[in-house]
Amino acid sequence: MTMGEATVAEIGPRLRAGGTEKDHDLVGSLVVELQERINAGEITAGTWLRQAHLAEQLGVSRTPVREALRRLEALGAVEVIANRGARVRLPSTRDIIEVYELHGLLQGYAGAATAAFINSEQLERLTKAESLFRQVVEDLRTTTVDTAEVQRRWHEANTRFHMVIIEASGNRHLVEVVEGLHRKVPRNLTWIALGNDVRRLEKDAAEHARILDAIVRGDGAAARELLMSHARHAGELLVRAVDEIGPGRSPHWG
Template structure:
């Protein structure tokens, strides 16, 4: 989102609604990889970029710290937090349980319209692999399409499960481990993306057949594989990741 657009979209009220909007803006940019792990967040720059004063920015950073997305270091400031190995293990264990539950329910209750949207997302995964292999699109556009496919696929499963509160719980987990880290783990390796696309295709097949037990196991396995890959990626980045400034 550009600076002018952000300024136009912000709430007029300079109160808690504005702080909440700032939290959403910053969290989305972190999740999408626009603000990467290790980036130092300068209050003055963020205030200017988003068209607000420093006070609501300061409060928004405090909320992001409480949510686990940002860490505040004494005499240094705030930076986007790189999740720990324990964070990843715990978050992806929960992802597996929740997605597995949703997949089993979805296999029983999914509508034809929802199934078509799920299939369209699976096709987009395959196209992403081809785009990366042939280099017909830039890396940023390939990443955007993979992010779109992944979001659509898993949100359809959650929606079709019929549990109205599940999306909120899953979104809370995404705040602990930004989605863009998954792309960092997958994005430069066509073989990894092929495996990821194949796993989504298998999940789609199980749901299409109405096999809830298979859908549950495949989604649990999918979450476990993603967590293992992220742990290796975070280990490679290491605790001494180089900071940027925002």
């Protein structure tokens, strides 16, 4: 989705299937759905989230929509501007630096543990995710590929790869912590720094390949260092991209 009104027509049927507007879980379900779409880039940074528009498409009143937006604001995913409404936050430079510092530490910790504890099924999934990066680069080099489709596939590969590492680390609480960071700086935003630049995508794919190799070899120290470096590099690219957008300007991503 590009800038403009948020289109969430698919949410309504799923919410209504789980109960009526009076159900306790309605607002929570709406929060989760919107957060997932923000993370995936279907609702981009800067998009205005109009209560009336959302309520109409979801088939609910404005009350649960208003409460969901308040919760998203508390989570740092949305900003509410007086007399204007709510919109998806564009993270600040400080947000990005701090979040990616934590990402590096957490991913590094997870990578070191994963190198020691990953099982064969998890390793197979990690290997498949890594191959998706290389396939996207190859497709970009040899064919004309739809930008939205490339972004979707890269996002899918990135999500799978890093979530397998977190899962394989054996720390059950790590997923929750990492998801909290994604609410501050949605994972899809790295795409604005990579875009369709084959050289950048190729370098990113190579970083994932080295991380996989360290895990396969059981080298926890190397996996930790590579993942910390990977997070640092991603944060630096994103800071430059956001700085180029500049204050008061709207991003046009995806």
